[in-house]
Amino acid sequence: MPELMEPNTAALLAPPPADLADGASLFLDFDGTLVEIAPRPDAVAVDAPLRQLVARLVARFDGRVAIVSGRGAAEIDALFGGLDCPIVGSHGAELRGLEHAEVPERPVALDDVATQFNALADTLPGLVVEIKPLGVGLHYRGVPDAEVACRALAEELATSTGLTLQRGKMVFELRAPGDKGRAIAALMVAMPFAGSRPMFLGDDLTDEPGFATVARLGGAGVLVGTARATEAVYRVPDVATALRWLETIAKDAA
Structure with a gap:
């Protein structure tokens, strides 16, 4: 690029x-x-x-x-x-x-990502987990101070699953390529x-x-x-x- x-x-x-x-x-x-x-x-x-x-x-x-x-x-x-x-x-x-x-197949690893994102959201009210056909997003627009925690979890899961880490406007998403x-x-x-x-x-x-x-x-x-x-x-x-x-x-x- x-x-x-x-x-x-x-x-x-x-x-x-x-x-x-x-x-x-x-x-x-x-x-x-x-x-x-x-x-x-x-x-x-x-x-x-x-x-x-x-x-x-x-x-x-x-x-x-x-x-x-x-x-x-x-x-x-x-x-x-x-x-x-x-x-x-x-x-x-x-x-x-x-x-x-x-329409590629949904990666099985996204199920574990959704579970772990939801677990973090349970501890930080205001986080939103978005389930997509080929990805899972963790939105912290409602909890801006949670950015560091969201980033850390997303990066950890990207490393362990091999999924693509997509950064966006107040969201971290793990997704298929x-x-x-x-x-x-x-x-x-x-x-x-x-x-x-x-x-x-x-x-x-x-x-x-x-x-x-x-x-x-x-x-x-x-x-x-x-x-x-x-x-x-x-x-x-x-x-x-x-x-x-x-x-x-x-x-x-x-």
Whole structure:
């Protein structure tokens, strides 16, 4: 992966221009990009305007739209009430919506991870354990002082199980191998994405492989949120601004 930019450089990134969408494919992270991050993952909902926006984007881009999330693909599909576009779930480990869907087997070691994460959560009220199809997340947003304890347990379990340790916004997750960038690259050689220029909106460290991939393929990443070291080349400050920009580029399909 190319060396990341310094955070002060990222602070100077311009917002994406409207014509960035011309002839492009659009890849969209979910939490922190299309919806605000909630205190608990199960507190997130998708309202009618967001459903309609994504449907208009699919039409605007002639089907060259995919949701790329750390959540399970089935959960994303259920939140939207069904999606007429591919879904990359579990940080790139799941790929649904193409002719040959990829859904790896769940690692058995995740059961022990869930048990140990829950044991820690029992001692520190406010921690949230999120069970995913191919991972288990330990969220400490409700108990910020628990970061050290959560990190220690997650690192210990990553070493003993061989699972991938994924750091995110106030969460440590152990999961099956997967990479948002590789999943985006796989979609980009399939129809209807092939021959277009990729564009990816994301907010978290888990999105950096996606930013690096779209840059390598001649496209652009758009960071949503506060400035930090990133492979993205554009930035918007928050979810609301990202949604307004997406509304602008979807207007042709209104």
